[in-house]
Amino acid sequence: MAFIKTPVKGTRDFLPKDMALREYVLKIMKETYQNFGFEIMATPCIEHIENLTNKQGGENEKLIFKILKRGEKLDLENVKEQNDLVDSGLRYDLTVPLSRFYANNMNELNSPFRAFQTGFVWRADRPQKGRFREFMQCDLDILGEKTNLAEIELITSVVTFLKKLDFEGFKIKINDRRILLKMLEYAHLPLEKADQILISLDKLDKIGFEGVREELLSNGYEEENIDAYLKLFKQDASNIKTFCETLKMEQEVVDNLEEIMRITSQNVEANLVFDPTLVRGMSYYTGPIFEIGVEELNSSIGGGGRYDKMIEKYAGISVPAAGFSIGFERLILILNERGFQIPEAKEKIAYILKEKEDKIFAQIKKEREAGKIVKIAYRNKNFKFQKEKLEADGYKVIEW
Amino acid sequence: MAFIKTPVKGTRDFLPKDMALREYVLKIMKETYQNFGFEIMATPCIEHIENLTNKQGGENEKLIFKILKRGEKLDLENVKEQNDLVDSGLRYDLTVPLSRFYANNMNELNSPFRAFQTGFVWRADRPQKGRFREFMQCDLDILGEKTNLAEIELITSVVTFLKKLDFEGFKIKINDRRILLKMLEYAHLPLEKADQILISLDKLDKIGFEGVREELLSNGYEEENIDAYLKLFKQDASNIKTFCETLKMEQEVVDNLEEIMRITSQNVEANLVFDPTLVRGMSYYTGPIFEIGVEELNSSIGGGGRYDKMIEKYAGISVPAAGFSIGFERLILILNERGFQIPEAKEKIAYILKEKEDKIFAQIKKEREAGKIVKIAYRNKNFKFQKEKLEADGYKVIEW
Numbered sequence: 001m002a003f004i005k006t007p008v009k010g011t012r013d014f015l016p017k018d019m020a021l022r023e024y025v026l027k028i029m030k031e032t033y034q035n036f037g038f039e040i041m042a043t044p045c046i047e048h049i050e051n052l053t054n055k056q057g058g059e060n061e062k063l064i065f066k067i068l069k070r071g072e073k074l075d076l077e078n079v080k081e082q083n084d085l086v087d088s089g090l091r092y093d094l095t096v097p098l099s100r101f102y103a104n105n106m107n108e109l110n111s112p113f114r115a116f117q118t119g120f121v122w123r124a125d126r127p128q129k130g131r132f133r134e135f136m137q138c139d140l141d142i143l144g145e146k147t148n149l150a151e152i153e154l155i156t157s158v159v160t161f162l163k164k165l166d167f168e169g170f171k172i173k174i175n176d177r178r179i180l181l182k183m184l185e186y187a188h189l190p191l192e193k194a195d196q197i198l199i200s201l202d203k204l205d206k207i208g209f210e211g212v213r214e215e216l217l218s219n220g221y222e223e224e225n226i227d228a229y230l231k232l233f234k235q236d237a238s239n240i241k242t243f244c245e246t247l248k249m250e251q252e253v254v255d256n257l258e259e260i261m262r263i264t265s266q267n268v269e270a271n272l273v274f275d276p277t278l279v280r281g282m283s284y285y286t287g288p289i290f291e292i293g294v295e296e297l298n299s300s301i302g303g304g305g306r307y308d309k310m311i312e313k314y315a316g317i318s319v320p321a322a323g324f325s326i327g328f329e330r331l332i333l334i335l336n337e338r339g340f341q342i343p344e345a346k347e348k349i350a351y352i353l354k355e356k357e358d359k360i361f362a363q364i365k366k367e368r369e370a371g372k373i374v375k376i377a378y379r380n381k382n383f384k385f386q387k388e389k390l391e392a393d394g395y396k397v398i399e400w
Numbered sequence: 401m402a403f404i405k406t407p408v409k410g411t412r413d414f415l416p417k418d419m420a421l422r423e424y425v426l427k428i429m430k431e432t433y434q435n436f437g438f439e440i441m442a443t444p445c446i447e448h449i450e451n452l453t454n455k456q457g458g459e460n461e462k463l464i465f466k467i468l469k470r471g472e473k474l475d476l477e478n479v480k481e482q483n484d485l486v487d488s489g490l491r492y493d494l495t496v497p498l499s500r501f502y503a504n505n506m507n508e509l510n511s512p513f514r515a516f517q518t519g520f521v522w523r524a525d526r527p528q529k530g531r532f533r534e535f536m537q538c539d540l541d542i543l544g545e546k547t548n549l550a551e552i553e554l555i556t557s558v559v560t561f562l563k564k565l566d567f568e569g570f571k572i573k574i575n576d577r578r579i580l581l582k583m584l585e586y587a588h589l590p591l592e593k594a595d596q597i598l599i600s601l602d603k604l605d606k607i608g609f610e611g612v613r614e615e616l617l618s619n620g621y622e623e624e625n626i627d628a629y630l631k632l633f634k635q636d637a638s639n640i641k642t643f644c645e646t647l648k649m650e651q652e653v654v655d656n657l658e659e660i661m662r663i664t665s666q667n668v669e670a671n672l673v674f675d676p677t678l679v680r681g682m683s684y685y686t687g688p689i690f691e692i693g694v695e696e697l698n699s700s701i702g703g704g705g706r707y708d709k710m711i712e713k714y715a716g717i718s719v720p721a722a723g724f725s726i727g728f729e730r731l732i733l734i735l736n737e738r739g740f741q742i743p744e745a746k747e748k749i750a751y752i753l754k755e756k757e758d759k760i761f762a763q764i765k766k767e768r769e770a771g772k773i774v775k776i777a778y779r780n781k782n783f784k785f786q787k788e789k790l791e792a793d794g795y796k797v798i799e800w
Contacts, residue, residue, distance in 0.1 A: 003715055004448045005504045008488050011444030013501050015508055019440040023430075030423075035768045037750070037775030040419040044411030044534050045445065045520060046465070046490075048404045065446070068466040068486060070524045079479055086468060088408050101413050104405045108415055110789055112777050120445060124470045134444050149756065149776065160768075267761055315403055350437070356549065361667055368435045368560075375437030376549065377512050389510055 010125070010133025022136075022332060024342045025165065026118060029138060029326070032161040036153060038116035038140055043097035045120060051096055052089045056313055058282070063123040065090040065133075090122035094139045095323070096314060102143055103315035112144035114153075118328070130333045140304075141323035143311070150322040151260045151288050154304060156267040158292070158324050163268065167335070169295040171271035172264075175278035176257050177285045177305070182247045183276070187229035189221060195283045197221070202279040205298055209233070233277060240274045257288060284310040290324070294334060301334065302326040350375040350395040352386065360400055410525070410533025422536075422732060424742045425565065426518060429538060429726070432561040436553060438516035438540055443497035445520060451496055452489045456713055458682070463523040465490040465533075490522035494539045495723070496714060502543055503715035512544035514553075518728070530733045540704075541723035543711070550722040551660045551688050554704060556667040558692070558724050563668065567735070569695040571671035572664075575678035576657050577685045577705070582647045583676070587629035589621060595683050597621070602679040605698055609633070633677060640674045657688060684710040690724070694734060701734065702726040750775040750795040752786065760800055 007013050014022065030040070046067065053061050066086040068074060079085060091097050094117050102113070118138045127133060140157060142150040155172060162170065180201075181194060189197055200215040207215070209230055216226045237243050240261075244254050261272050280289045280303055289305030304324035312318045349372055351360060364374045375395065380386040387397045407413050414422065430440070446467065453461050466486040468474060479485060491497050494517050502513070518538045527533060540557060542550040555572060562570065580598060584591055600615040607615070609630055616626045637643050640661075644654050661672050680689045680703055689705030704724035712718045749772055751760060764774045775795065780786040787797045 002450065003454060003500070003503075004450055005500060005715065007444050007500075007504070008446045008448055011446055013444070013505055014442040015505060016439035016441055019442055023440055034746075035771070035773055037748075037773055039416035040423060041416050042414040042419055044407050044413070046408045046411055046522070046534060048408055051403055054403060065470070066468040067490075068468055068482070070465070074482075076479060076482070079476060082468070082474075082476070085485065090467075100403070100405060100407075103403075104407070105413055105415060110793070111780060111786065114775065122446070134446060145777065147756070147778065149753075149778065152761075153776065263758065263761055266758065267765055315405065346434075348437075353549075356547070358663065358666065361552075361663055365667055371435070373435055373437055375514065376553065377545065378547065378549065380511060386511065393510070 008133075010127040012132060012134070020342055021335065021340070022328075025328070025332065025335070026138075028164050029118075029161050030116075032164055033116045033140060033157055036114070036157045036160075038114040038157070039110070040116050041101065042117055042119060043091070043094070043101050045090055045122075046088050047091045047097055047100070049083070049086050049089050051100055051314075052092065054314070056284070056310075057092060057096060060092040060123060063125055064092055065122045065124055091119075092123050093121050094119060094137050094325075095310075098139070098141060099311045099314035102311060102319065103317050106317065109143075112142055112150070115139070115141045115143065130330055132329060136328040138326040138328050139323060140325070141321060143319050143321045145322070146308070146320035148256050148260050148288070150320075151290070151306065152263050152267070154322060154324040155260070155264045155270070155272075155290060158302065158326065159264075159268040159270040161326075162292075165335075165340075167331075170301070171273055171293050172290055173273055173275035173278045173293055174257065174261060174288060174290045175275055176253055176288050178253050178287065179244065179247070179249060179257075179276060180279065182244075182249050183229060183232050186232065186247050188225045189229055193221075198279045198283075201277060202281065204277050237274055237276050243274070243276060253287075260288060280305055282307075284313070288322075292326075296334065296337070297330065299330075300327070301330045344394060346371060346373050348373040348375075348393070348395040350377065350390045350397050351400050352383070352390075352397060353378050353400045357400075408533075410527040412532060412534070420742060421735065421740070422728075425728070425732065425735070426538075428564050429518070429561050430516075432564055433516045433540060433557055436514070436557040436560075438514040438557070439510070440516050441501065442517055442519060443491070443494070443501050445490055445522075446488050447491045447497055447500070449483070449486050449489050451500055451714075452492065454714070456684070456710075457492060457496060460492040460523060463525055464492055465522045465524055491519075492523050493521050494519060494537050494725075495710075498539070498541060499711045499714035502711060502719070503717050506717065509543075512542055512550075515539070515541045515543065530730055532729060536728040538726040538728050539723060540725070541721060543719050543721045545722070546708070546720040548656050548660050548688070550720075551690070551706065552663050552667070554722060554724040555660070555664045555670070555672075555690060558702065558726065559664075559668040559670040561726075562692075565735075565740075567731075570701070571673055571693050572690055573673055573675035573678045573693055574657065574661060574688060574690045575675055576653055576688050578653050578687065579644065579647070579649060579657075579676060580679065582644075582649050583629060583632050586632065586647050588625045589629055593621075598679045601677060602681070604677050637674055637676050643674070643676060653687075660688060680705055682707075684713070688722075692726075696734065696737070697730065699730075700727070701730045744794060746771060746773050748773040748775075748793070748795040750777065750790045750797050751800050752783070752797060753778050753800045757800075 052064055066089045069087045120134055121137050122134050140154055184191055200212050204212055213226055235243055240257055241254055265272055278291055284307045285305040286308045287306035291300040291303035293300055302325055306322040308320045364376055367374050390397050452464055466489045468485055469487045520534055521537050522534050540554055589597055600612050604612055613626055635643055640654055640658055665672055678691055684707045685705040686708045687706035691700040691703035693700055702725055706722040708720045764776055767774050790797050
């Protein structure tokens, strides 16, 4: 079989210039989150097929890269269905593995547990701009904290990280899953259809209120109820309390959301806005939800929320939890599009030799010990090209 | 299907204390290798099955985690052999992907190209102490450098890294594949059987000269030749030149090896020894080979050598190359066994609240900005346990 030069579809080779940016962003992220007391943990890339296909993962379960059984366990003669062939798969997110990790290791973890994990995940999605089949996720989670201290710390951490990157032009949209449900209730829309209705609402950015209305109509909901529902969104949302008055929302939910916004605004200069149209895809959220919106993207570069019931559904252990995930690949995409330059901390020198002499090694040793980045190489035939490439990479070229 | 709490066989959950050490070692490694002008690059974890099974990978090709085709491409009805089912697999090393990467991107890379990559690789091996199915490799390679500048820089970089970790009790063993072959020639052993004979020699540490002799005898080589061969190793190896005199080794090979040892010893305080019994497993080496031996391990924690023909065999592009790979998991194992403590750079404070007050947030903000690691949490029912766990993690606990 012939050797194939290009990477597998939907995956990427990362050139040194790509990795320099990725490494820089990860370094700032790690420094920031560690200052907030988050502890780095990690799970394997390979996960049990049983855990990946237990119906909690929604659409992602259709996109799994499945791994063939090995050796004697693989019986090609008697294959009836896919599950006869596979025993594991690549993780499609970091949340399923976190649930397993927590169930497996909880006695050794701090409580509350402030978890920070970065890692590749895989989804056999249709590749498109900024969407890959192998991509990195960066998740913050606080497990075991039932109060809004979790949400406050999560949002403060993420905003602090983005500020340290000098990333501007974003806002944090906040809502609460319970407000979303109360609005359905108010409009006499069926709560058991909440997921379907909210999927329509989630398309608001793309199809507008008229589009959402049409979709809800075509899904068979009462016109009167739909109009009552959509009318709610026309209210002024600048004050949560006022917005929620008509809904007869529990005071506790409103106070909680207001407190998150008030304290977080004191902690960091963040553009925090209550956005009653914010849905977030996953139905496992139980309380506050949030999302990072950036000017140039219709969608977000990260989001999260409270999911007090999720780990119980996966792993059978009841623990209140909230998380915030950064869409690392999108952040990198935007940084590149904005022409972001990595602050160069170190001097770079390239010694280009005609011939080797012992004293050059003493020289570069001294410079490397002083923290400089030093390359040493022989003069190529095309020295001009060699030199230009090094200079483009920020090296001072010294001919020796 | 029930949720499984433990990780897939041969893979691991990494607790915060595990990750703290891994992250620290990687940080020191990155800092060091970057100072030597190595550029971080990365390849996907998923590789084309064609590239993984082209017979260059030896035994590793039997250990591949293969990935099932997806969607319409998977035709369960007409399965005849495994290859009808799979189109890709998890990489079993970083070398095959490096060859593909170089073939795919060479026009955008510096020449010579100093590559540094870390990443997980997968082998469906029998798990045992210090050997996993998902494990990290850390590879340095210099592509396009035909002189021993490559070997000198590689060994100097790796030794500098280990010294920065305060890692002691290791030596760098050096040999040359051409000396290994010349010794066979001298003893009239068949060069076309070199791989088989060297596999026997490689067991010297475990089975001794008598064991090697028996194995060679049972493999059908002439007793007289075997004895002539093994007698060579009884010579004094403290001087390469003297050792090689009987062999009529090309002067160039001897000079080259002596120069590598001389200059590297000037660069770093390293215990460099010529070891004519050093084999290194892979048959793709063409020149100098080296290995890091540590006192408490029978085997090495890393090694490498020159492989001028390998990339051509894989990817069809002729480029001289040398590499040095660290066995990351073994290094971590030894550091743990030696009781290695990470130098704590940052002060850690945990505020434990009875109730929340706004002013606590102003307080922790100031401390985090000053670079301290600050946790904030409510008092658990079992405060004593909470406090002890935090203190064991190095936190100063402040009750608020």
